[in-house]
Amino acid sequence: MLLTLLAALSLTQQPSERFDAETRIKDAVAVIRPVAYRSPQVDWDVLTEDMRHRAEGARDDVDMLPAWAAMAHGLGDGHSFVQPTPEAIAAWRERYGDRPLLPDVPPRPRPGSPFMKRAEIEAHTLAVGSDHDAELITVPSVSGFNEKAIAYASRLFGAVANAGPRTCGYVLDLRGNTGGNVWPMLVGLSGLLGDGPQGRSQDADGFVEDYATLKEGSAVVLAEQGRGLTMMTIANWRPIPSLAAAPVALLLDDATASSGEGVAVAFAGRTLTRSFGARTYGVASSNEGYTLADGTNVVVTTAMMMDRNGRTYPEGIEPDQVIDGEGEDPVAAARTWLALQPACK
16 A cells, blocks of 8 residues: 555655646647557547546646547547556556546447457367368467567467378468467468568558568568567478468457457468458557657557558458358368368369
């Protein structure tokens, strides 16, 4: 309790100071407005007025948190959000308890997917006809660039590369993959994707950029900031040229989101690739964090993910074959499709 109280006091202005909420709002808008992907569609006068309303009577930075949350929500992309400092969160709770920052804004409905708690890469063999198999690989969420993320990428690559000799194709199960860091996923699946640029996006000005390239088990930055930086490398990578031509089925659902959608976008337009299931969550976009003067990190959607054919997916990714009704099985549909491919006949 003492630490919480001290945190709250540290964020409170001295009584002799007059807190200037208006200047803070103007400064925040000046930071976020030029970079937000949907900025041209935002009525900034209306949004700024809403921020002023939510900051009315603000005594200190703690009372500004609803204004920052309103700004992120008002961008209208469904993917921007605020990350207050731990001290600010503690001070808010000390002052307002469990009151949400935006009590009048209902949260976006949660996906209905039953697969969101999957955390481990799993591989299972599916019989495809009498002479061939397909490898069904679960691709769950993963975050960070730490040892755990590198181990994830290594396991995923191994699941693909070490499939049995009867394997003629792959089923990548992205259902329930809510995102995190796309690069361990792409490095792990690099055998199927092939080396080359990935992470393509388009910003509000139409500028298209490939963020990084896959190269021999590594992800290397191509973007101007950080160019040449190796984000991660897996030690068990080996060249398997035949994988780049293997048929791939993707399984999608309403919880495939953010970086999970990024994997689907990376495969979109690939030869001998087809997706099955339900429309994805709809945040196939690139985010960047911008720190305000009080330490609050506003994570803003700055660009839309773009596939190899130049298509973006602001409303989510519609599968090639929609299967979202009772009694229908995306795995069975994927296996049926694979059985028709030349490699599996």
